[in-house]
Amino acid sequence: MSNANPHSPVQPLVAADLVGIWPMRSRESHKGLHGHIGLIGGDTGYGGAIILAAQATLRAGAGLVTVFSRQETLRALLMRQPECMGCVVEAAQDLSRREFDVRQRGADVLVLGPGLGRDAWATALTRRFLDDPRPRVVDADGLNLLAKAPRRLSNAVLTPHPGEAARLLDGEVADIQSDRISAVQRLTARYGSVVVLKGAGTLVSSPQGTIYRIDAGNPGMAVGGMGDLLSGVIAALLGQGFGLLDAARWGALLHSVAADEAAQHGQRGLVPSDLLPYLHAGCNR
Numbered sequence: 001m002s003n004a005n006p007h008s009p010v011q012p013l014v015a016a017d018l019v020g021i022w023p024m025r026s027r028e029s030h031k032g033l034h035g036h037i038g039l040i041g042g043d044t045g046y047g048g049a050i051i052l053a054a055q056a057t058l059r060a061g062a063g064l065v066t067v068f069s070r071q072e073t074l075r076a077l078l079m080r081q082p083e084c085m086g087c088v089v090e091a092a093q094d095l096s097r098r099e100f101d102v103r104q105r106g107a108d109v110l111v112l113g114p115g116l117g118r119d120a121w122a123t124a125l126t127r128r129f130l131d132d133p134r135p136r137v138v139d140a141d142g143l144n145l146l147a148k149a150p151r152r153l154s155n156a157v158l159t160p161h162p163g164e165a166a167r168l169l170d171g172e173v174a175d176i177q178s179d180r181i182s183a184v185q186r187l188t189a190r191y192g193s194v195v196v197l198k199g200a201g202t203l204v205s206s207p208q209g210t211i212y213r214i215d216a217g218n219p220g221m222a223v224g225g226m227g228d229l230l231s232g233v234i235a236a237l238l239g240q241g242f243g244l245l246d247a248a249r250w251g252a253l254l255h256s257v258a259a260d261e262a263a264q265h266g267q268r269g270l271v272p273s274d275l276l277p278y279l280h281a282g283c284n285r
Helices: 047-059 071-080 092-096 120-129 140-148 162-168 173-178 180-191 226-239 244-265 272-282
Strands: 010-013 036-040 064-069 085-088 109-112 136-138 156-158 194-197 203-205 211-214
Touching (some): 010 244, 036 047, 036 226, 047 064, 047 071, 047 226, 064 071, 071 085, 109 120, 109 226, 120 140, 136 140, 136 226, 140 162, 140 226, 156 244, 162 180, 180 203, 211 244
Parallel strands (some): 010 211, 036 064, 036 109, 064 085, 136 156
Antiparallel strands (some): 194 203, 203 211
């Protein structure tokens, strides 16, 4: 890692650190070898979040992507990204259908939260998947619902922004921002998960005490949907065999570097979908 100090509690990661971390793919490679990601969310009016997450998952190298969501959201998804698969979930009774059991679809990794909302539909989905034993990325309203009923989550990556972090710790945003290192440590200790605390100088923390700081990214990322991309990128790396901490730190770095490259013509007006081709390029360094 560039400029890393082994005696520092926080190790910096920079763009150059992405070079050489990607495993070579065999010529006999097929889609089943690179992860099947199941994404849960996209309530009515919030479908864009799960669509962005699904697109980022593909662009970061996942072999298969299935989105579990409202029919309205899936129509939009398949028009925008036909490489994805979809399963309609409209009501609580759909939770018992064979089609909804991600195990039956072969998913290796789950993403819970983008565009999920906080109503009864969202709560039912959260109860169904929050304690699933497979690797999970929990984001957005998945985190807000977790904050209402806190529990330790093994085999998971949590990706809060400062507002979500405050809710997860029963505190205030000002407290999170005044000491971000302490905040990410407390989140990791409370939930037993790898935590990505988003914001300027994103921090990635593991239960073993390791903390990384992402020295990339720019103010153009301050727009809705950027975090949805990140959850998809981390899930894609999990599906390709990266461990929880590696998927979180390299995913966060890839996401921020892609934003810097996408902002070469200016930060103002940058939107999440601008990053997609740079995610593709970044995971082939």
